[in-house]
Amino acid sequence: MAAAEIRFHDRLNDLLPPARRGRTHTRVVARRAAIKDVIESLGVPHTEVDVILVDGASVGFEHILAGGERVEVYPWTCAPPAARHLRPAPPACPRFVLDAHLGRLAGYLRLLGFDCHYRRDIGDAELAAIAEEQARVVLTRDRPLLRRKRIRLAHWVRHTDPWRQVEEVCDEFDLYPALAPFTRCTHCNGRLIRIEKAAVAHRLEPLTRRYVETFRECEDCGRLYWHGSHVARMKARVERLRRRGLRERES
Template structure:
């Protein structure tokens, strides 16, 4: 029987038993295992891990765990180790693309409202989400740990909060998206990129007061929904103020 010591840092403790958090866990095992499999045996998705240090040396997911190893596992955005990192996955290149699972529809809608590309359909099953993420290099947003543990899922984030607005703020912080917010550039219904359209082309679809007081319109080329900077833009600004933190809201609004 082989034995290791393993410790998870900061937000990775969200996934393990409270009694094991913030401490070295002594773990016995009797079969050959990669460090990726060992980490996920503690219910920590590989997508949440940014750095792994074994006996003072940074390693990748393919490292085979050995008897006596001392393992430290770090989350993203944490500089708790001075040891140079071993890249665990290819770097994500901008712009970031997301795909949300079927339980995060309102989060997807809020991200689209802020101008981010987020695929979502309420009939997406886990297989569909994983395949889309793999083929299109999208970040999976989910509250399903098992989805993030799939081998074909390279990028992902486990959304902690239950409330959609808090979830949105959480994603903005995790991926440092505040400076990239561009409201009313993407369709909140289907994710299409909005384009300017002439009033004469859509005038027959407008309500009388909208037709009278507004002249500039945007339309989604995919689903034909119409958007304009009307009185509802005040409500949008109020919503944005709720979604972003105090340090960023003024610059965005």
């Protein structure tokens, strides 16, 4: 049986077992196989792939391998510019849907002003449907999820620390110009609107009623927000994030 030689470039190797990174993979082609299926059988989801070269020619996911070819697979970060790009371009301010394991990342992204659909009990089929029907970008730590055909634009989150995940996603989609902190409810994703203190005074604890003057309310769930010591800490984090974005643009 004929075999195809496949090599993954740059960060696509993150998706492979350590012993198989940076190496050429030999895959026996027992029947006519779509190149997308062969790539995913090696552990790399189609959502992470931007360019595929077969014997130097740029092809799409539907290309059929017969065996004997040399295949080069690139992520968008280092894809040859003249090739056929397979990864859809994300919008300037993408909307996200996150898997059930990324609750803290969802909360942070909402705090930064980004529209994030998240539920602890969301299943893979529902998540893929929401991604397709609402044109949302999938963020996940679950690689098998990314093999679903309904998912076109996604990112497999590498880091496990939630704030490092924030930095990773901001880098991936260049979110820095769209940062709008403290404009979205971290609990339900609704928009925050200013509200007069008199309208919510009956809902406040005595010390809050005495010392705080400015409030925001979620227009969906009614949760109240005001500036406390935690906000000062988060403002410092946001400022560091903005500086990170400037460094990324200058590099």
